[in-house]
Amino acid sequence: MTDFVEALATRAADEGLLDVAYATLDSPVGELVVAATDRGLVRIGLPGEPLDSVLSQLADGVSPRVLSYPRRLDEARRELDQYFAGRREHFELAVDWRLSHPGFYRRVLRETAKVPFGEMITYGQAAKRAGSPRAFRAAGTALGANPVPIVVPCHRVVRTGGDIGNYGGGPEMKRFLLELENAL
């Protein structure tokens, strides 16, 4: 099974038929799913998101040609490993934004991607940077739908007044990531 799928995915990639490659990755927060297109990293599934639903989202939102092909994720996995080991503060991965809504939502995510390691901003500040200072609730929604958490560090966006706020992988994971970055 595995050998066959690997050989098939390799040939599919060579022939330009592999639109979305994915792999799983063990991390201190649990198993992550990472997926990439030829444009870049398109999706990170946090623990608690079933693999099937991540794959279905990719099939519906990008292309049904989704195959397990870890080789295309080597660089992403390496950088994520380094991040969790405390040896990387900045990701150099290209991001494919296709799974985020164009417009305000995507602007919020792009602005969030610029927040440096170990720093935090509020939902209001994220909204302001994206061009709509009063849309802090919509900014929260945009961040909640972040297709590439961790690499686009939505965990660095918190509530005004000290509460760290919600997170797709649960508030404990958000706290873990902020502590990893010595932000708290």
Added chain:
Amino acid sequence: MDQCLPPFQVFLEDHLDPVRAFLRGMVGPTDADDCLQETFIAALRAYPRAHAGNLRAWVFTIARRKAIDHQRSRSRRAQPVADVEPLVDRANSAAPADAAGVGMSPRHSEIWAAVAELPPGQRAAVVLRFAVDLRYRDVGEALGTSEEGARRNVHEGLKKLRRSAAELKEMTT
């Protein structure tokens, strides 16, 4: 609106074993894996245009076409098609080595060789019914025939296999 297509990986995991069983019956265990890759590459190429409701019949149709292509190219390389004797010989002599590779007894390999002698339509129907364990309706769907047509093909195929089995028995006793 069409149903959403499942991710190809899920489609592959659902159909890999039955398609492999089908191709083993169609072209034998040695060549099955080549045909298997050809089948799923062709499926991947056409996948975005596939109909989500009928993926099983769709993939068997591709597999059958790949098996037929494979046999054509093999007979072009080897002997004139009309001359069946060398095919029989090769099937018999190659079978024990092949068979060992996939854990089959010599008896199985003889059945295999007999199945390989069936006309393609009957062979496909017999293999889908007994190696892949499809119902007649699904055999028909996969082969583009009616349920009745599938039943008839299986029936004719089995009749020939029984004859071969009887001959085998005579030869060995």
